[in-house]
Amino acid sequence: xxxxxxxxxxxxxxxFMVVMAGCSSSNEATGDSGSNGEKTIKFMHLxxxxxxxxxxxxxSDIIAEFEEENPGxxxxxxxxxxxxxxxxxxxLSSSNDLPDVGVTWAxxxxxxxxxxxxxxPLDEVLNDGLQDSFVAGTTEAYAINDxxxxxxxxxxxxxxxxxxxxxxxxxxxxxxxxxxFQEIVKxxxxxxxxxxxxxxKDRWTGSLWYMYFADRFGGPEVLTSAINREGTxxxxxxxxxxxxxxxxxxxNAFNRGFNGLSNDEGxxxxxxxxxxxxxxxxxxxxxxxxxxxxPQEFRxxxxxxxxxxxxxxxxxxxxxxxxPGVGLFVAENSDVQEESKAFVKFFVEKWGERAVTEAGVxxxxxxxTASVDLPDMYIDILNELNNASNLTLFxxxxxxxxxxxxxxxxxxxxxxxxxxxxxxxxxxxxxxxxE
Amino acid sequence: xxxxxxxKGVIMLYIFPALFLLLALIYIPIVQTGYFGLMKWNGxxxxxxxxxxNYSRLVQDSLFWSSAYHSFLLALFSVLSLVGYLMISVVLxxxxxxADILRKIYLIxxxxxxxxxxxxxxxxxxxxxxxLNSMLMSIGIEEPPMWxxxxxxxxxxxxxxxxxQYAGFYILxxxxxxxxxxxxxxxxxxIDGATAWDIAWKIKIPLIMNVIKVTIVLAxxxxxxxxxxxxxxxxxxxxxxxEVMASYMYGHAFRxxxxxxASAIGFFLLVICLVITWIIRKATAVKEEIQY
Numbered sequence: 001x002x003x004x005x006x007x008x009x010x011x012x013x014x015x016f017m018v019v020m021a022g023c024s025s026s027n028e029a030t031g032d033s034g035s036n037g038e039k040t041i042k043f044m045h046l047x048x049x050x051x052x053x054x055x056x057x058x059x060s061d062i063i064a065e066f067e068e069e070n071p072g073x074x075x076x077x078x079x080x081x082x083x084x085x086x087x088x089x090x091x092l093s094s095s096n097d098l099p100d101v102g103v104t105w106a107x108x109x110x111x112x113x114x115x116x117x118x119x120x121p122l123d124e125v126l127n128d129g130l131q132d133s134f135v136a137g138t139t140e141a142y143a144i145n146d147x148x149x150x151x152x153x154x155x156x157x158x159x160x161x162x163x164x165x166x167x168x169x170x171x172x173x174x175x176x177x178x179x180x181f182q183e184i185v186k187x188x189x190x191x192x193x194x195x196x197x198x199x200x201k202d203r204w205t206g207s208l209w210y211m212y213f214a215d216r217f218g219g220p221e222v223l224t225s226a227i228n229r230e231g232t233x234x235x236x237x238x239x240x241x242x243x244x245x246x247x248x249x250x251x252n253a254f255n256r257g258f259n260g261l262s263n264d265e266g267x268x269x270x271x272x273x274x275x276x277x278x279x280x281x282x283x284x285x286x287x288x289x290x291x292x293x294x295p296q297e298f299r300x301x302x303x304x305x306x307x308x309x310x311x312x313x314x315x316x317x318x319x320x321x322x323x324p325g326v327g328l329f330v331a332e333n334s335d336v337q338e339e340s341k342a343f344v345k346f347f348v349e350k351w352g353e354r355a356v357t358e359a360g361v362x363x364x365x366x367x368x369t370a371s372v373d374l375p376d377m378y379i380d381i382l383n384e385l386n387n388a389s390n391l392t393l394f395x396x397x398x399x400x401x402x403x404x405x406x407x408x409x410x411x412x413x414x415x416x417x418x419x420x421x422x423x424x425x426x427x428x429x430x431x432x433x434x435e
Numbered sequence: 436x437x438x439x440x441x442x443k444g445v446i447m448l449y450i451f452p453a454l455f456l457l458l459a460l461i462y463i464p465i466v467q468t469g470y471f472g473l474m475k476w477n478g479x480x481x482x483x484x485x486x487x488x489n490y491s492r493l494v495q496d497s498l499f500w501s502s503a504y505h506s507f508l509l510a511l512f513s514v515l516s517l518v519g520y521l522m523i524s525v526v527l528x529x530x531x532x533x534a535d536i537l538r539k540i541y542l543i544x545x546x547x548x549x550x551x552x553x554x555x556x557x558x559x560x561x562x563x564x565x566x567l568n569s570m571l572m573s574i575g576i577e578e579p580p581m582w583x584x585x586x587x588x589x590x591x592x593x594x595x596x597x598x599x600q601y602a603g604f605y606i607l608x609x610x611x612x613x614x615x616x617x618x619x620x621x622x623x624x625x626i627d628g629a630t631a632w633d634i635a636w637k638i639k640i641p642l643i644m645n646v647i648k649v650t651i652v653l654a655x656x657x658x659x660x661x662x663x664x665x666x667x668x669x670x671x672x673x674x675x676x677x678e679v680m681a682s683y684m685y686g687h688a689f690r691x692x693x694x695x696x697a698s699a700i701g702f703f704l705l706v707i708c709l710v711i712t713w714i715i716r717k718a719t720a721v722k723e724e725i726q727y
Contacts (some may be wrong), residue, residue: 009448009449012449012452013452015452016452016455016456086689087689090478090479090688090689090692093478093479094478094479094694096479112477112478112479112480112692113479115477115480116479116480116481117480118479118480201583201584201669201670201672201673203672255562255563256562256563256581257561257562257563257581257582257583257584258584259584259672260560260562260581260582260583260584260585260589260669260672260673261561261562261583261584265557265561269563274563400692401477401690401691401692401693402691402692402693404690404691405686405687405690405691409672409674409675412672412673412674413673413674416584416586416673416674418586418673418674419674
């Protein structure tokens with residue numbers, strides 16, 4: 001009997017040891033040197049093979065190239081899907097255990113990481129000749145206190161995509177003014193077609209619409225200055241923008257039940273031809289051009305237009321909501337910081353060469369449209385981008401995380417008509433002034 | 436064995452691994468959470484001690500109280516649903532035809548992952564293509580409700596899958612408890628002329644009272660800290676209409692970057708659960724233990 005008990009004890013101890021080993025291994029410093037003097041860069045990104053196949057392929061290619069050119073350095077990747085990625089980065093940050101290189105977002109999102117001294121400044125990489133290859137204004141979104149903490153990979157604007165087939169069926173033209181836009185909405189609803197596809201459970205999707213109204217009513221500065229506290233959120237233009245959103249809702253401009261649908265569910269209304277219009281960032285372009293999984297007929301029937309101007313408003317038609325998308329950071333406490341910086345530089349350069357043609361991503365680095373063969377829609381978008389009078393960064397990225405939460409919730413209530421435009425503005429003002 | 440068990444050193448040796456893990460993985464983090472609740476902290480970087488500010492903010496936070504109200508509503512509905520499960524179990528344990536198959540059918544939702552259940556019900560509730568609204572439209576209702584988008588309905592629309600999800604679990608517990616009642620007792624009662632209703636009400640249920648008490652605690656505490664389906668199906672929306680305490684906490688920690696306040700919410704949630712459990716234990720305490 002006693003013997004059996006001791007065997008059990010030994011077994012339990014063994015289990016215990018395994019558990020302990022499991023707990024401790026994650027505490028090892030990142031980027032440890034390998035046995036034969038090899039250095040390892042840990043790289044975490046958010047392009048899984050399933051949902052971002054092309055991104056994933058390009059990334060692996062670039063890594064392979066980098067390893068070839070830099071013998072003795074290995075790049076180890078960890079891939080997570082977008083939302084999971086965001087969560088894991090936060091958990092890793094709180095235990096100061098970030099990968100050497102990873103993906104981040106700009107402005108307000110970046111702020112706490114910089115304040116926590118988790119990201120290394122990348123100015124020396126930029127000043128090493130890389131700065132000139134970026135489109136003006138993109139790296140600035142990653143700068144805090146005059147130092148740049150991330151190198152952007154993407155540049156996006158949000159046009160309104162529309163289904164030419166549906167427009168033709170009801171004899172509609174691309175709108176130049178907001179009155180024309182309202183006419184289109186009316187014609188479509190009268191004929192039982194959902195004018196606009198929207199999945200507002202994700203909330204930032206509705207925020208795009210609000211941001212455009214704010215811009216067209218009050219000009220490009222009004223929202224930005226309300227957020228950075230030079231102005232106020234109770235500006236008449238920002239209230240009118242909110243009123244206009246509710247008018248659209250009253251006119252049934254959006255598909256039914258949008259507040260309970262995710263962006264993907266909302267998008268599917270557009271993708272299966274049930275809704276006529278859809279506003280989204282240019283990251284959607286592959287679905288209308290090169291993505292073989294989408295029927296050719298559908299891809300050919302999609303066009304885009306710029307958000308129309310509002311009569312008496314200060315904004316012009318060439319002002320866009322958009323800005324740099326994700327960027328790369330290097331961890332401050334990385335043991336292989338020099339190598340990581342070299343990798344980030346290499347990655348940004350190669351990414352710029354390949355992203356647009358292969359993944360359909362507009363990179364934050366300049367694209368030579370003459371030398372690459374691109375679908376027409378890309379050329380048009382790139383031209384719009386070059387002619388843009390202004391880019392307003394997504395509101396929830398501009399704001400600090402806490403205010404962004406308030407903003408996004410208010411957007412959902414605004415669309416759901418649970419808050420008046422005046423209260424909408426006031427609650428924003430309260431949240432912003434509390435900061 | 437007896438010899439080993441009388442040796443205090445050996446007892447310590449045996450208890451230590453489990454005790455250590457429990458302390459390291461549960462109790463120490465609980466204390467830490469309470470401590471973080473005293474800090475202004477965004478989850479990274481330095482913490483700033485701000486005393487009870489987070490807790491006093493919590494007490495005044497109407498959004499928190501509305502999410503707490505939703506959690507309590509869920510707890511109430513979960514407990515009410517136990518009555519239904521108990522009835523089903525009594526019938527199932529009563530040797531009816533096909534009881535075995537039925538029991539398995541009830542158990543199936545429990546085998547599904549929460550994410551799968553959420554996806555399934557999101558499809559059912561889809562405002563235009565969902566089977567629920569398709570059915571309503573086919574019987575002539577032109578504007579069926581937008582289940583998950585309507586702030587008055589969203590919460591209750593989610594309660595249904597949550598309650599459905601746990602049906603199998605509670606039925607299994609009750610069924611097992613009822614099967615444990617000696618057949619001789621039932622037979623004796625039958626000979627004395629008790630009806631099926633009497634047997635269920637006066638013999639079976641009193642005999643499994645302890646199990647019922649445990650399930651009430653499980654249902655209430657499980658509801659108060661409930662998270663998964665709500666997070667996936669509505670993310671607490673539209674605008675907090677289906678927010679519960681745990682999703683509110685998650686929002687502050689991982690979307691709002693406010694780990695200090697989120698820790699305060701988490702700690703408070705623990706206190707609420709402890710208090711409620713204690714109250715239930717007190718309220719359901721029976722003076723004399725009924726035995727077989």
